[in-house]
Amino acid sequence: MGLSPVSSSVSLGAAYGTAKSGTGIAAMSVMRPELIMKSIIPVVMAGIIAIYGLVVAVLIANNIADNITLYKSFLHLGAGLSVGLSGLAAGFAIGIVGDAGVRGTAQQPRLFVGMILILIFAEVLGLYGLIVALILSTK
Numbered sequence: 567m568g569l570s571p572v573s574s575s576v577s578l579g580a581a582y583g584t585a586k587s588g589t590g591i592a593a594m595s596v597m598r599p600e601l602i603m604k605s606i607i608p609v610v611m612a613g614i615i616a617i618y619g620l621v622v623a624v625l626i627a628n629n630i631a632d633n634i635t636l637y638k639s640f641l642h643l644g645a646g647l648s649v650g651l652s653g654l655a656a657g658f659a660i661g662i663v664g665d666a667g668v669r670g671t672a673q674q675p676r677l678f679v680g681m682i683l684i685l686i687f688a689e690v691l692g693l694y695g696l697i698v699a700l701i702l703s704t705k
Contacts, residue, residue, distance in 0.1 A: 568626045568642030568703075575650030576619025579657020579692075583612030586661030587668065594672040601672060607682065608664025611689050615653045615660070618696040622649045625703045645699035652695025659688035 587608035595602045626642045667681030 567639065568644075568646035569623055571643075571646040571650035572619045572623045572626065572699075573650075576616055576653035576657075579654035580612050580616035580619075581657070583615065583657035583659075583661035583664065584609050587612060587664030590665035590668040594668045598672045601668075601675075604678070605668040605671065608660055608668065608685055611685055612657055612660045612664070614689065615657050615692045618692050619649055619653050622646065622696065622699045622703060625700070629703065641702050641705055645702035648702065649692075649695040649699040652698075653692045656688055656690075656692035656695075659691065660685060663688055 591602065591605045591609070594605055622645055626645060629638070629642065663681065663684045667677065667684065670677045671681060
């Protein structure tokens with residue numbers, strides 16, 4: 567049960583963040599094609615969210631055994647929900663900020679640093695879920 571929320575929620579968050587940021591990059595590249603590589607950062611950050619989920623999924627899968635206790639099973643479920651839901655929220659935040667940020671950066675290049683800072687704070691939401699999941703899954 568712990569693997570299900572990890573794989574589904576984190577994948578949804580990363581996919582949404584990639585898709586939403588990607589549409590912003592496509593719209594921005596029409597106005598300022600020289601800024602395309604600089605604007606890939608939100609897509610990379612959305613992919614990192616999926617890596618967080620992969621790490622926790624591997625940890626949970628390696629701890630599955632025939633004689634697992636109910637306590638350990640609920641710890642795995644909590645770890646999966648922790649990283650899954652925080653990854654979903656982080657992916658949504660990265661997608662929305664990335665879309666608006668790259669479109670704004672095309673019009674005002676000084677907005678780039680502010681966009682990066684906001685993206686870092688959005689990424690940290692997923693990192694918090696990863697930390698809690700690591701604590702739960704190794705307990």
